[in-house]
Amino acid sequence: MWFNILKNELASKTGFSQLDFDNIVIEDEDDCKKRWQQLCQELEGFTISDTEEYRVVSDKDGVRPYGGMHSTEFMAKDGSSKATLWLHYDYDSEIPEEVYCKALEILFDTSIIGSSNGVKIRDYEIFKTSNVSEIPDKTYNVEFNHYIEIRTSQPYYYDLGFTLLSSDNSLEPIARKLLEILR
Numbered sequence: 001m002w003f004n005i006l007k008n009e010l011a012s013k014t015g016f017s018q019l020d021f022d023n024i025v026i027e028d029e030d031d032c033k034k035r036w037q038q039l040c041q042e043l044e045g046f047t048i049s050d051t052e053e054y055r056v057v058s059d060k061d062g063v064r065p066y067g068g069m070h071s072t073e074f075m076a077k078d079g080s081s082k083a084t085l086w087l088h089y090d091y092d093s094e095i096p097e098e099v100y101c102k103a104l105e106i107l108f109d110t111s112i113i114g115s116s117n118g119v120k121i122r123d124y125e126i127f128k129t130s131n132v133s134e135i136p137d138k139t140y141n142v143e144f145n146h147y148i149e150i151r152t153s154q155p156y157y158y159d160l161g162f163t164l165l166s167s168d169n170s171l172e173p174i175a176r177k178l179l180e181i182l183r
Contacts, residue, residue: 032097032100032101032103032104033100036091036100039160040090040091041089043088043160043162043181046178048085072086073087082166082167083140083166083167084140085174086163087178088147088160088161088163090158091158092152092158095124095150095158099121099124102119102126104148106126106148108182108183112130113130114131118151123152123153124151126148127149129147131143139167140165140167142166142167143165144165144175145161145163145164147161148160162175162178162182
């Protein structure tokens, strides 16, 4: 099935060979914050082209709806449980450059599959989740996660990435496109 293809490609450092995660160049001191903001903007503006089939359920309304993060949620227009996609994007200018740099480094590290142990920098912890799992006996058959999370000492956290729940392979191209964006 399609989730096995994604799982195998994520598990292999040579998977997604058109993407070059190993040659990330950081040229000046604000590049990581700028790159994080750019990725947030790309996810915020992301749409599913087949608008006849999917609709936005929650959107960038200034409210932090899911545990403190801005997100966009897509689901099938007919209300079926075919697929739901959450895009997570949030940014805080108070987070130090080095934290954003480490978070992006971990996000782009294709050897981290599953959930990473937290990396602590000052008062921040960074976690990555990148996995595909089958969900037996649920509405959705597969869950695909690929995101990085920066946790602060307050009850806020800042995510960058996506979660896809699906009962079929209809959003496989969307997951692949999102993986290309998050490089």
